[in-house]
Amino acid sequence: MIQKKVCMVGVHGTGKTSLVQRFVQSIFSAKYHSTVGVKIDRKSVKVGDTEVNLLLWDVEGRSADQEIPASYLRGAHAVFYVADGTRRETFEQLFSLQDLARSAAGDVPSIVALNKYDLKHQWVVSAADGAKLIAGGFHALTTSAKTGEGVEDAFRWLAKATLSTSVTQTVQPPARHGN
Amino acid sequence: MPDDGAPLTESAGGTKDVGDVSVRELSELRDLLFGAERRQIDELRRRLDTAELTPEELAEKLPQAIVQRSARDRQLGIALAPTVENAIRESVRRNPREIATAIFPVLGPAIRKAIAETMSGLVNTINRAIEYSFSPQGIRWRIESWRTGVPFAQIVMRHALVYRVEQVFLVHAQTGLLLAHVPDGSLGDADLISSMLTAIGDFVNDSFEARKTGELRAFAAGDLTVLVEPGPQANVAAVVRGTPPETLPVKLQTTLEAIHLQWCDPLTSFDGNAAAFETTRPLLDECLETVLATDKRAKATGVKWYTWAIPVLLIAAGVVWWMTRGTRQWSAALARLDTEPGIAVIRSERSGGKWHITGMRDALAVNPGLLMASRGVDTNDVVAHWEPYISTEPTLVLARARQVLAPPGGVTLSLKSDTLHATGRAPAFWIVRAEGLAPALAGVGAVDLSHVTAGLPADMEPIAAEIERLRALFAAGSDALDQTALNTVATLAARYRILVEAATKNRYDLTMRIVGRADPTGAESNNLALSRRRATVVRDRLVSLGVVASRLTIDAIGSNDPLPADTPAERARLNRSASFAIQAQPSRTTNVAERGR
Numbered sequence: 001m002i003q004k005k006v007c008m009v010g011v012h013g014t015g016k017t018s019l020v021q022r023f024v025q026s027i028f029s030a031k032y033h034s035t036v037g038v039k040i041d042r043k044s045v046k047v048g049d050t051e052v053n054l055l056l057w058d059v060e061g062r063s064a065d066q067e068i069p070a071s072y073l074r075g076a077h078a079v080f081y082v083a084d085g086t087r088r089e090t091f092e093q094l095f096s097l098q099d100l101a102r103s104a105a106g107d108v109p110s111i112v113a114l115n116k117y118d119l120k121h122q123w124v125v126s127a128a129d130g131a132k133l134i135a136g137g138f139h140a141l142t143t144s145a146k147t148g149e150g151v152e153d154a155f156r157w158l159a160k161a162t163l164s165t166s167v168t169q170t171v172q173p174p175a176r177h178g179n
Numbered sequence: 180m181p182d183d184g185a186p187l188t189e190s191a192g193g194t195k196d197v198g199d200v201s202v203r204e205l206s207e208l209r210d211l212l213f214g215a216e217r218r219q220i221d222e223l224r225r226r227l228d229t230a231e232l233t234p235e236e237l238a239e240k241l242p243q244a245i246v247q248r249s250a251r252d253r254q255l256g257i258a259l260a261p262t263v264e265n266a267i268r269e270s271v272r273r274n275p276r277e278i279a280t281a282i283f284p285v286l287g288p289a290i291r292k293a294i295a296e297t298m299s300g301l302v303n304t305i306n307r308a309i310e311y312s313f314s315p316q317g318i319r320w321r322i323e324s325w326r327t328g329v330p331f332a333q334i335v336m337r338h339a340l341v342y343r344v345e346q347v348f349l350v351h352a353q354t355g356l357l358l359a360h361v362p363d364g365s366l367g368d369a370d371l372i373s374s375m376l377t378a379i380g381d382f383v384n385d386s387f388e389a390r391k392t393g394e395l396r397a398f399a400a401g402d403l404t405v406l407v408e409p410g411p412q413a414n415v416a417a418v419v420r421g422t423p424p425e426t427l428p429v430k431l432q433t434t435l436e437a438i439h440l441q442w443c444d445p446l447t448s449f450d451g452n453a454a455a456f457e458t459t460r461p462l463l464d465e466c467l468e469t470v471l472a473t474d475k476r477a478k479a480t481g482v483k484w485y486t487w488a489i490p491v492l493l494i495a496a497g498v499v500w501w502m503t504r505g506t507r508q509w510s511a512a513l514a515r516l517d518t519e520p521g522i523a524v525i526r527s528e529r530s531g532g533k534w535h536i537t538g539m540r541d542a543l544a545v546n547p548g549l550l551m552a553s554r555g556v557d558t559n560d561v562v563a564h565w566e567p568y569i570s571t572e573p574t575l576v577l578a579r580a581r582q583v584l585a586p587p588g589g590v591t592l593s594l595k596s597d598t599l600h601a602t603g604r605a606p607a608f609w610i611v612r613a614e615g616l617a618p619a620l621a622g623v624g625a626v627d628l629s630h631v632t633a634g635l636p637a638d639m640e641p642i643a644a645e646i647e648r649l650r651a652l653f654a655a656g657s658d659a660l661d662q663t664a665l666n667t668v669a670t671l672a673a674r675y676r677i678l679v680e681a682a683t684k685n686r687y688d689l690t691m692r693i694v695g696r697a698d699p700t701g702a703e704s705n706n707l708a709l710s711r712r713r714a715t716v717v718r719d720r721l722v723s724l725g726v727v728a729s730r731l732t733i734d735a736i737g738s739n740d741p742l743p744a745d746t747p748a749e750r751a752r753l754n755r756s757a758s759f760a761i762q763a764q765p766s767r768t769t770n771v772a773e774r775g776r
Contacts (some may be wrong), residue, residue, distance in 0.1 A: 003451045005354040041371070
């Protein structure tokens with residue numbers, strides 16, 4: 001069995017906690033966010049014959065100008081960004097979050113879940129924005145914590161990505177910390 | 180090289196080869212035109228062929244080469260390791276001071292850290308002991324300590340040392356991912372806990388800047404303690420129920436070190452696959468232990484009657500013993516007093532907080548007050564009234580006889596029934612006196628002095644006799660000591676000194692009378708004066724030889740009482756002299772009382 005450390009990053013109100021509550025196994029209460037600042041959950045994903053346990057470090061959803069503690073990001077195999085597709089600012093903040101995460105964890109696989117896709121009529125993220133994300137090195141997809149749409153796909157993609165990059169990532173970790 | 184050199188050699192020694200002149204000329208021409216370039220080319224070719232670097236070239240390239248190779252892989256380190264180890268070993272062997280100085284800045288903090296950790300464990304133990312000292316449990320343990328005679332600290336340790344290591348986690352340091360977990364069975368949420376432990380550690384470090392002082396090592400909740408031992412690649416966390424002993428962190432650290440050593444590669448290349456760490460489980464299993472105080476349960480559940488009855492009885496007995504101590508001491512002292520010769524207790528009673536004692540006491544008996552004090556009786560509490568009486572108990576009769584008769588050193592007294600026996604040597608006057616005094620002593624019915632011979636003690640008699648035979652002779656009408664006389668006086672002084680020693684030992688008072696003499700020629704008044712001068716000159720000589728003057732007396736007798744001789748001439752010669760008489764009698768100052776008083 002393979003384990004991977006995944007950091008879930010996103011500003012407050014993006015539905016990150018809802019994603020976690022509905023789709024992952026959790027033994028710690030949400031109280032941890034306000035006390036320790038992080039809550040650990042597990043998401044098991046099957047990639048081919050391999051079962052991958054993603055240990056999700058659900059870092060407290062602060063506003064983007066507040067720093068995420070670097071120590072929580074340290075050693076992460078992947079970063080799971082969550083933005084709210086109905087709130088433009090959460091999308092914009094992704095890039096500053098990415099800078100933060102990169103400086104602490106290196107250039108690891110990262111995915112952006114544009115959440116709340118069930119609220120399509122309020123959707124503000126355009127196709128151009130999607131291209132911007134791809135250009136920024138993100139893999140992006142739309143999810144809905146309410147309907148479950150895209151959630152499993154997001155985790156499966158992430159698991160797969162950590163498996164395929166694992167070799168290169170461990171051999172030369174220091175070179176990527178340059179940002 | 181030979182190929183390349185051939186044309187050159189040919190041109191140098193071409194005289195032998197006369198056949199082909201055109202070839203030789205061509206060669207010479209070539210040499211003239213391109214000689215310098217050829218030599219350069221030859222040198223380059225030589226270097227290419229030998230492919231060896233000169234030391235200068237190597238020195239130029241070595242640093243760069245090392246940097247490049249180190250960046251590529253670990254081969255250089257592996258290759259150099261044995262050499263470096265040997266070099267260090269050799270350096271330490273030759274001059275340990277160099278290495279010691281070099282690593283001193285590192286060593287100091289390391290030692291300080293080790294000491295600090297040890298002290299922290301010690302302080303923990305002391306804290307716990309103090310804490311228990313002032314709780315109801317602490318008092319109970321104190322009683323237990325008092326009852327069993329085991330030191331309190333040990334009792335505390337015995338109770339406090341109960342603990343159980345319930346789970347041990349091996350956690351990857353950087354990612355917080357779980358590498359291994361014991362006990363076996365439900366892995367359950369061990370992976371989540373492992374990550375959360377790491378998160379909590381990070382949280383503490385970030386929040387309280389703990390990194391400056393060290394990592395989060397332990398946290399406790401009620402009966403449960405989580406001990407974390409950090410390592411460079413992995414951490415070990417132990418969940419302990421009860422009070423972990425200070426040896427546990429050391430044990431965890433040792434385990435962690437062993438894992439770092441044996442699983443070095445898997446730790447370095449860990450990428451989420453913990454399969455390689457399955458084999459660490461036996462090591463981790465060793466950390467799982469349950470330590471129970473062996474007798475804790477039994478004592479807690481079934482308290483036997485004697486566990487409290489015996490102490491109560493002992494306390495009661497102690498109180499009674501203490502309260503009656505005075506009476507017992509008094510009775511014992513009284514009994515002892517009654518057996519003492521010369522003391523007869525008639526009545527004793529307790530009244531007005533004091534002991535009253537009435538009885539009779541011989542003056543030679545022991546001091547009753549001292550005897551009681553030596554038996555632990557407070558003599559301030561005693562009112563004694565002693566009537567004097569004379570005891571006829573043998574020991575006291577003998578003591579009295581010694582006191583009254585003052586036997587000299589050579590005499591031993593003993594009492595058989597009521598007869599006083601004396602044996603040894605004593606001056607005649609003492610024998611006469613003893614014969615008169617002894618029968619008058621209380622308790623003495625008869626006296627037997629038949630074994631006492633008159634005379635000085637055996638070690639004094641011959642010396643005294645020898646001294647009394649000596650004569651310091653003078654020429655007619657002279658009071659000057661000639662050489663013979665000086666020798667005689669010197670002998671005398673030596674003998675007398677020995678005699679004084681023996682007399683001191685035998686408790687005799689000693690004096691020597693120097694008798695000055697003269698022959699009957701001439702007027703007697705002149706002879707008297709001459710004899711005095713002779714005695715004086717001998718006395719002065721003796722004093723100058725160290726004899727104490729007070730032990731010497733002078734007697735001038737002129738020609739009276741002459742020393743006898745066969746012929747008148749011989750008698751005259753003998754009496755132009757000084758002769759000597761020893762006077763010894765038992766000392767009166769150091770007499771008696773052999774009973775210690």
